[in-house]
Amino acid sequence: MNQPLLSVRDLTIAFPCPEQGSRAVVKRVGFDLAQGQSLAIVGESGSGKTMIGKALLGLLPDAATVSGGSAVFNGRDLFRNTPADWRALRGTEIGMVFQEPMVSLNPAFRIGDQLTEGLVCRRGIGRAEARALALAMLERVLVRNPKDCMQRYPHEFSGGMRQRIMLAAVMLLKPKLLIADEPTTALDCVVQKEVLDLMLELTVQEGTALIFVSHNLSLVAEYTERVLVMCRGDAVETGPVKQVLSRPAHDYTLKLLDALPKRDPDAVPPPPKPPILEVRGLTVDYEAREGWFGKRQVRAVHPASFSVSPGETLAIVGESGSGKTTLTKAILGLLKPSGGAILFEGKDLLTAGKEELRSARRRIQMVFQDPYSSLDPRMEVGALVAEGLRLDDSLNRFEREARVAKALEDVQLGGAYAKRYIHELSGGQRQRVAIARALVVRPDIIIADEPVSALDVTVQKQVLDILVQLQDTYGFACLLISHDLGVVEQVSDRVIVMLRGHVVEEGTRDEVFDAPCHPYTQRLLQAVPELYGNREEGFRVETRKLPPARGDLRYFQPEVDGNQARKLVPLRPAGTGAAPHRAAVVDQAA
């Protein structure tokens, strides 16, 4: 054990740069990794984490060069490899799982072929034997019906499934070192946990060393032994996870930890007010084509009812595909719901006239998940923000300009930013532009669909802070959609939990987070460990401890009780809030 498996020294990676000749994106980074050990690399977006991983496989982009340093693997310097050496090394010695499960499997290939080709090409194993090995591996990664799975194509699987298959493909070759580059960021927390558990189990069983690249500190704390913290290409801190994360030595690490979303214990829930938006029994169906001219209705949202009051933040959480976005689209009138009512200030938007609808739309604004794609790349920031005011006839030009300037100032983008284009801004700045655009019309409601999930922790914190602060100033109601429970916990007043188009639980933030009842909510809350603590006391990872749920109810579970009647029942006597804490149960009366 005295000879480490991988020993990286002074690794420097640079890109050519028109102004300075070259620009280092990884600077003199070094670390050791022994067999069977695990190392996490953390840091904000763009800090060079992926580049390190790719450099170790010789897969850097064409433009990038390793301009210095060494990486000794098994006694050989990787950077002296010839192309043939690299090929001999990849897969069997060092394997890599990529960030995006959706695009990492070849869409044109059957799963079986993708799994066995490595074995056949690299290990010289016969086809039949390779198949058997692949089947065994699929079973180990808990894929249901592996035989059938081998015959299918990647697009027929969900993200979580694909990531398991990826893992299987990489582990089949039994590499000595596994590099996992943000393997689960695109997945929701329940699935995330399943995949990570599996990865850890496999590496432990096979004695594989692991490099785990992530920006999620909680996950790192839970799953790895050592950690390397990166900041703009520099390794700022390295050491055992427990030490680094609980007693960080470097300011930057502290900043990362500080940025973790957390509940503000002092926040007082706003006094109940009459709701400004009320959704009653809203259902949405999608049309699916079938056969020749046939059409079939697929229900994306089952009757859902909730309401938001001015100044309040209502969060909608739930697994991917549970109908959150669909719900917001229906509220905005971008989709035609198949039933129910949407009352805005008591008037039903679904039966409203065109003029009414337009003016209502102006008072409900939307902030999209991906600021890059929701802002027109060919318009200046100022024009983008001003566009919202275009339909407001009551303002003259000067008032308009003043409004735009104010809105940009509100999101701390004053001055010269108005003349920039979207691609000239960072992710966080873009999202602030999106918020400014929504704000400028002084809406009564802002709907934010995953407003921060594309941003890294530090930026995420900035954006959330601004949003909360603005809500205090302007008093708009906010409908927040997210699968990141930390974010929801930090900013929401009330929470709705959705599962497969059904609302399964609803209540105030404290009720839902502290005493969840529905089994799905419980699973969701316990899926991912979280870091608790503060600068002074240090940080620790913990899985949430939850009180037992009320066991006397037969909770409605869409997977099992698909077609049964259901209803939301209050769990405890209604408190001071407008709506009580309720959960979906099977309606035995029906």
Added chain:
Amino acid sequence: MKMSFKRINLVVGVLFVGVVVLLALAGCVYTPYDPVDGDLMAKYGPPSAEHWLGTDEFGRDVLSRIMAGAGVSVAVSLGTVLFATISGTAIGVLTGYLGGWTDRVVMIFLESLMAFPGLLLALGIMAIIGPSKLGVVMALGLAYTPSVARIARATVFSLRQRDFVIASQAMGNSGLWTVTRHILPNCIAPLIIFSTSLFGSALLSESALSFLGLGVPPPAPTWGGMLSDGRNSMEQAVWLSIFPGAMISFALLGINMLGDAVRDLLDPRMKGAH
């Protein structure tokens, strides 16, 4: 090496296209001889001190014709490209945005137009408006319109799903506003790229039309027409084919390289955005 390749495209493209444009402009104001009126006694003269590029079957100076032809060829190709791009974009963007039945019906029309042979189209148009440059522009432009419309439509389809278009609708903007302010500007890039390649095709198709006797009416010179006339006298007057042929290849090389360069310039991946 890697960067310089891209620059070769740009530099050569701009240079070649520049030369052609200069030639076209020069041809409008000055040519050494009259390009349409020759000295009948001096026909089929090989390149010489007086006639640098020789003379043709009517004793017309080939250099003068190439210079004058540059203007005509460029004008016709440009007209064709503008015609096809404008009409194709309008149709494509509109149907792509409206979708549904309008789209289906218009697509059937476009498909019919694509199956329609260019020759008959050219003949028909020439018959209606008489043989003229405008006729060539209309015939070729009409023939290219469906392809442009298809590209525009495909782009619009992908744009329609983009959040910023949905966002514009969510804001309560009218359809016209969304199309003109958000969709159209974002279609421009692929359309510019396609247009540069169209320009080359137009230059070539004009010569194919001349070959079939339907090009820009003589005696107005075009490179395509000169090339297609020159093929008959290849053994006795090679220069009649070589020079216009070389000019066409030269211009096309320039246009294609410029098109490739523009594509690289407009490619967001090259800009380092994101």
Added chain:
Amino acid sequence: MLSYALKRIVMALPTALIVSLLVFVMIRLIPGDPVTLMLHDATDPALVQEMRASLGLDQSMPRQFLSWSGKVLRGDLGNSVKTGEPVLELIVQHFPVTAQIVLAATLLSCLIAIPAGMVAAWRQNRWPDLSIVAGAIVLVSIPSFWVGIMLIWLFGVKLNWLPTFGFESVATGGWAALQYMVLPVIAITLTEIAALSRMMRASTIDVLRLEYIAHARAKGLPENRVMLRHAFPNAFGPTLTVIGLVLGHLLSGAAVTETVFTLPGIGRLLVESIYARDYPVVQGCLLFVALLYVFVNLVIDLLYPLFDPRIKL
């Protein structure tokens, strides 16, 4: 899939109808009719009337169209004005010539252009790429009739290796047929290679940027497997569309090539009947060409799932 094909064929009917109608009107709008052309410079007003009547050209246009489409529905495309032969027979005689040459040329250009495009993408911005791209640009800038004439002069006249005109069907002519095909096939191929290789290069470059290629490489697969098994099927889709367009276009009228190489193909038949105002032939040919277009696109669409299983028909 079958139902998809059927649906597409049904959808082709309006296209066919519109094409027929357009052609019918258009060809009658162009000055000159078959009778004038046949009589040329001879004076004979009575004969003109008589011939017009016998061809039914004295009736009103809608009536002519109705009677023509009525016959078409019964499978009768009418007879040529010039020769009196059934139009269907003419198409059956001429189309195989075009099909044989065009299919061979398309196959050949695919065989050359696709590997070339992939190599260029693989070695992007290095010298193989540079030379392939430059070659493609040069090829794309030569008019097709020019290529044809050059080939004829080089291989036919100067070297005297190959016949410069004529045609034999491969089905009956065997090997001898091949030597007639060489030059036209090369001429078409040369102009098609450029477009296809450029397309293939662009789409391969896009695919090579994708994560699953990095993943395949990370598994240590040899480059040829990465390129052939992983990159090719995914990059081929857009090229397939272009092949379809080109094929449809060529099959419906490689008129210039057919003229230069004296091939009795459908393109020349169409052009000559347009010149001769042989209305029934023009109408029949165009109806055929429009349906051919739809058919080629249908075949291409049916081929897509082979390369991209995500596409369901």
Added chain:
Amino acid sequence: AELPEIRVAEAFDTPSSMPGHRSRNTTTDSITIHVAESLVALRNDLSVAPMLADSWKVSDDGKTYQFKLRGGVTFHNGAPMTSAEVVWSLNRMLDPKGESYCRNQYDGSKGAKVASVKATAPDAVTITLAQPNALFLQQLGNVQCPMAVLHPSSVDAQGKWVKPVGTGPYSFGEWRKGQYIQLRVYPGYAPRAEAPSGMAGAKKPMAHIRMVVIPDTSAQKAAFMSGQVDLIVADGENPPPKGPGWNVVVEQDMDANALLMQSKDPLLSKPEFRRAVALSLDMPALVKTLTNGNTVYNPSLVPVGTLNYTPAHAAGYAKNLEQAAKLLAASGYKGETIKIQTTKRYPDMYRLAVVAQNMLGKTGIKTEVEVLEWATQVTNFREGRFQMMAFTYSSRMDPAIMYGDVLGDKAVTPMSQWTNPEASRVLAGLKAEGDPAKRKAAFEDLHKRMIADVPMLHIYNSPVLIGVSKKLKGFEPWPYRRPRFFNVSKQ
């Protein structure tokens, strides 16, 4: 041993293998002259010679023709030629259901009107005309629409044409549409004893013939130069260069190249203006550039070198710019642009237009060349829709026919070029006139009137350059453009 095959390039395929069926073109005529024969044939100078008929007698009223058929002639199917087939052939042509394009030459609408045809004996035929016609005999042997004698087995039971079964030196072989037509040597052919001249006299088939269809002129030239075809009718401007394997011979043809002027046009209706146009053109120089000196200026509709051509026909217009300027002023010309219609389909017409434009420009007559597609131009020609037009009339076997097509009342036949009742009367008088001297005098008269009226400018009769491989022996040009291959052998 198999006989060699002569290959000749043709620009167009024949629309029909049958003489004059439905429509015809030069290729059809080329087939006919080798496959079929008529009762009489034309010599090189277009005089009439015996062919299937050894002799004939014309009645005094000029209406009845009695032919005595030649013995020992067989059809390609071996059947002997008798008067029955002659009767069948002529009746077939006259039958409206036979769809014969040439019917108008025999039913009185264009030429003679055949009243009846009778077989008086197995070797004697009598044809009766409704009115006497001086050109009837010539028409029987004409290259266009001859009275080809065919065997009834040329048609099937339904009366549809199958292929021509004639008596000519070649039988009709394989026809691959759009590709080639094969004519095979007919071994049973019995040549006449007279010396060969034109279509008349001894015609010995010595090699098979293959007419290959090559539409593009440069492709034709390439095929010729690479030795794949033995004979081409070259583009006069761009003949094949000198080569070791071939000769280029010049043939004086009768095709008439003319510049037409529409007298219905306000400006061109003024004779002064038309004359000014004529005097602006340097005709000899024009002809020299256009034909490379292969023929001379011919102001007359009577082709140079034919029977009726006399020195009087050489009188035309001489370039005189001074007078042209005066005439222009007199006509009130104010620099309007005149359009000259032409087509690129036939290079001769195109070049004529361009060169004329060039010359007219020098006198201050502004013109614009309008290049039309051929069918459009023909339509405009027939409907008289043009100002000026470069046009080529195809060869006519007799000047009377040519004058007949040109003379007429534009109000009735818009395609007429020259309206002059006096001249029409002279022409009508020729209809039944058989005396060669009187005919000559009448043509001179017509020519004089035409030069005075300036209705159109006839400029030259096409010289044709024929590329002939040195492998061919015995090929001779004649005024009718269709190359003849009997008496031609190939090594």
